[in-house]
Structure formats: structure tokens, C-alpha cells
Amino acid sequence: MGGGRAVQKPIEIVVYGAEQICASCVHLPSSKDTFEWLTAALERKFPHQPFKMTYVDIYDPPEDKEKKSFASRVIEEELFYPVVLVEGKMVGEGNPRLKVICEEMEKYGYKAP
Template identity: 70%
Template sequence: MNKQVVIEVYGAEQICASCVNMPSSKETMDWLQAAISRKYPQQPFTIDYIDIYNPPEHEEKKVFAQRVIEEDLFYPVVLVEGKIVGEGNPRLKAIYSELEQFGYQPK
């Protein structure tokens, strides 16, 4: 593996109206972190949660948070190195596939 991948989870405290009975964005982030750590042990990655209604001062994150709101994307929206790989109820298979593009090897 050549690079520590950055995964971003954009979401909100309130569950998306179309995502009733789904885990919250933060719960999804915790679930992803655990699942990825198990699948790719000893292969570091960074996972960040960004609240779409209170994004950090980083301009790129603010712009994407606004896009989630304006385009009515289903959140949480999961990005791997800036590419959307999951929306609403993200699929591990899609996320794993993207990580493997960066050289991650499953256990």
C-alpha cells in the first residue's frame, strides 16, 4: 500500500427523511471504521465525520456539505479520496473496491 486513504462521512444529527430506520451518520461512520479495520488490518486510513449543517472552516468541505444539502443527497454520503462511494445506506463492497484501487489488501 502506498498511501493512507482519507474517508469522509458527510451527515447530520437528524436522520435523512428518506433514511428512516437507518443508522445515524455517526453510527454509520463507526460501523465503517470497524469494518474497514477488520478487513484491512495493519493498513492505516483516516475517517472523518463532517456535519453538513456545521462543517469545518475548510473551504472544500464546506462546499461539499452545501452540495449535499442543495442536491438532496441521501446522507450519510461517504467519500474515499474525494470520490462518492456511498449514499444513504453505503455498501461495504463499493467502499472496499475503492480502497483496493489504492493498494489495500484484504486480510
């Protein structure tokens, strides 16, 4: 096998957003649209390399303590959403860039063909 490390376990990418578009992001796609676009783009970029995509509505977060806590942070700190986290590290806010997200995934062993 080639150099670099292979994906050990599927990482989790979490997109935090809301139904309503962020006031500073009116010209951008909705959080849900961004989530769907990002999922499709990453599946194309890293085929046959599993990862978990999770969408969290900041106004209706799941019971998961970490996700609930970060959803509150998005609201309290008035972060531009959608906010994208890769394994807990914030890599995008408002208008997340695919390149930055891919670079973070590569640190976990993901490789583009």
C-alpha cells in the same frame, strides 16, 4: 512481495451526515452510527493498513474549503446522507455498502488478508 501495489499513503474516507436522520432514510442507522460501524468494519477488513476516517456534520462543517463545499452540496442537491467519499470520490449515499467502499480502497493498494 506479492503483485499489486501497496498502500502508498493513507487515504481519507469522509462521511458526511447530520444528527437528524435523512427523511428518506428513517429506517436506517444515523450518520454517526454509520461512521462508527464503517470505521470498525474497515479496520477489520484492512488490518495494519492505515487510513484516515473523517466525519463531517453537513450543518456544521469544518473550515476546510473542500469539505465545507461538499457539505453544502449534500444539502443543496438533497443527497441521501450519510454520503461516503473515498479520496474525494462519492462511493455511497444513504445506505453505503461496505463492498463498494472496499473495492474503491483496493484501487489504492489496500488488501484484505
